[in-house]
Amino acid sequence: MKLTLETVRIKDLQFGSDTCLKNGVLYVNKDDIISIAESEPVFNTLKIDIARPGDSTRIINVVDVIQPRCKVSDGIDWPGVLTEEYDIAGKGVTRIVEGMGIVLCQNNTYWSRKWGSFDMSGPCASINPFAKMPELVIEPLAPEGADFREYREAVRRIGFKTSVLLAKATMGAEPDEVEVLDNETSYPGLPRIAYSYQIYSKQYDTQNYREPMFYGNAVPDILPIVVQPTEILDGAIAHCGGFRCVTTYEIQNHPVILELMRRHGKELNFAGVLVTVTSVEAKHRSLVSKMAANILKETLRADGLIVTKGVGGASTLCVGAIASEAEKLGIKSVPIIQILNGKSNLSVECLISEPNVDSIVCSGTYYHNFKLPPVDLLLGGPEDALYLSGDDGVIGGHKIATGNPAKGEVWSTYMKQVGLMSQVGASFGKAVDY
Numbered sequence: 001m002k003l004t005l006e007t008v009r010i011k012d013l014q015f016g017s018d019t020c021l022k023n024g025v026l027y028v029n030k031d032d033i034i035s036i037a038e039s040e041p042v043f044n045t046l047k048i049d050i051a052r053p054g055d056s057t058r059i060i061n062v063v064d065v066i067q068p069r070c071k072v073s074d075g076i077d078w079p080g081v082l083t084e085e086y087d088i089a090g091k092g093v094t095r096i097v098e099g100m101g102i103v104l105c106q107n108n109t110y111w112s113r114k115w116g117s118f119d120m121s122g123p124c125a126s127i128n129p130f131a132k133m134p135e136l137v138i139e140p141l142a143p144e145g146a147d148f149r150e151y152r153e154a155v156r157r158i159g160f161k162t163s164v165l166l167a168k169a170t171m172g173a174e175p176d177e178v179e180v181l182d183n184e185t186s187y188p189g190l191p192r193i194a195y196s197y198q199i200y201s202k203q204y205d206t207q208n209y210r211e212p213m214f215y216g217n218a219v220p221d222i223l224p225i226v227v228q229p230t231e232i233l234d235g236a237i238a239h240c241g242g243f244r245c246v247t248t249y250e251i252q253n254h255p256v257i258l259e260l261m262r263r264h265g266k267e268l269n270f271a272g273v274l275v276t277v278t279s280v281e282a283k284h285r286s287l288v289s290k291m292a293a294n295i296l297k298e299t300l301r302a303d304g305l306i307v308t309k310g311v312g313g314a315s316t317l318c319v320g321a322i323a324s325e326a327e328k329l330g331i332k333s334v335p336i337i338q339i340l341n342g343k344s345n346l347s348v349e350c351l352i353s354e355p356n357v358d359s360i361v362c363s364g365t366y367y368h369n370f371k372l373p374p375v376d377l378l379l380g381g382p383e384d385a386l387y388l389s390g391d392d393g394v395i396g397g398h399k400i401a402t403g404n405p406a407k408g409e410v411w412s413t414y415m416k417q418v419g420l421m422s423q424v425g426a427s428f429g430k431a432v433d434y
Helices: 030-038 148-168 229-233 248-252 255-263 282-298 313-328
Strands: 002-009 012-015 020-022 025-028 045-051 057-066 069-073 092-098 101-105 116-119 135-141 177-182 192-199 212-214 225-227 269-277 304-308 332-339 361-365 369-372 377-379 410-413
Touching: 002 229, 012 045, 025 030, 030 045, 030 148, 057 135, 057 148, 057 248, 069 148, 092 148, 101 148, 135 148, 177 229, 177 255, 192 255, 192 282, 192 313, 225 229, 229 248, 229 255, 229 269, 255 269, 255 304, 269 282, 282 313, 304 313, 313 332
Parallel strands: 002 092, 012 025, 057 377, 101 135, 192 269, 192 304, 304 332, 332 361
Antiparallel strands: 002 177, 020 025, 045 135, 057 101, 057 116, 069 092, 225 269, 369 410
């Protein structure tokens, strides 16, 4: 499938009386976003701010970062999420706005340990791509007692509708770059490389919430399915839960998929993408890994494989199992994983023990701790909000039980910092053995 990406690069982001692009500056009318939220009954207030690179600003309660995009031809925006109508993503022309992000914050404290945060200045900002561009920060506030399922899905819809709104505001401008992604032609003599993409399942959900993330559908127990690489880049996968070391922005700019697409026909044949989920039960894991390897061999005819994970420990076991089964069929396999324990060594913490999986890429460690200085401005929560480092707890009613004032000096981890570490390989911190 062929997808054309039209990219417009903006110079700045500012509030204005109209949502439009003028002289390279994208102006946003707050009322346009408020009108989007008015259609969502679970909200009573919407806070909208702009965070700028270098400012003494900390954004907390982050559940997602989104890049403004909209379809120009041959498709609909966020099929299955923003509309009841379905269309297969990944074809036609898509308009992209580069140079800003849309940050979604969530004030409902369900699953609070899965929130993220990041600073626009300080020790982490220099290696955080989100801190290097202006961010439109949206914090939809829900009334007391709002259902968390309705709330988190409504937060997602506001973010995606804003994404489409801002991208459409640039349609009068000529794109700065046009890129065609196409892996339809197979080139004899070049190795066939496939990608196994494990997306989040219901592994850690204690309230049986089925996150509708694949074309707006929940997929907690699916068996491996083949999808087009461009579908992933163009809105087929859209999560709406807490931050789990991957954002929509990273999926839209998926580093593994983009790299393979750009090398297709030059160094390799991009054979395709296989989507799986985390298997919590060993029986399901065994079936999924064997099915995945069989599809990779017989359907995609892969010579090599890259595998990434979805969340934590069980996800790593699944990745290892898929890589091992693929190796048994002669497919050279390389998992990309994160290390869970920052105080151990890589050989112990990788959780992959299959002897035939002998090439592993580590894209960071979850629990590397560091100190962040106080900030002047706090976004994404009230002025007196407490900071959750990733190890802090909650009590009955989902109230924060521990933590330091979020505006002051805080201890944080790589897992907590949105933009530093990514499940799909867009990481800017790494694990090193000394």
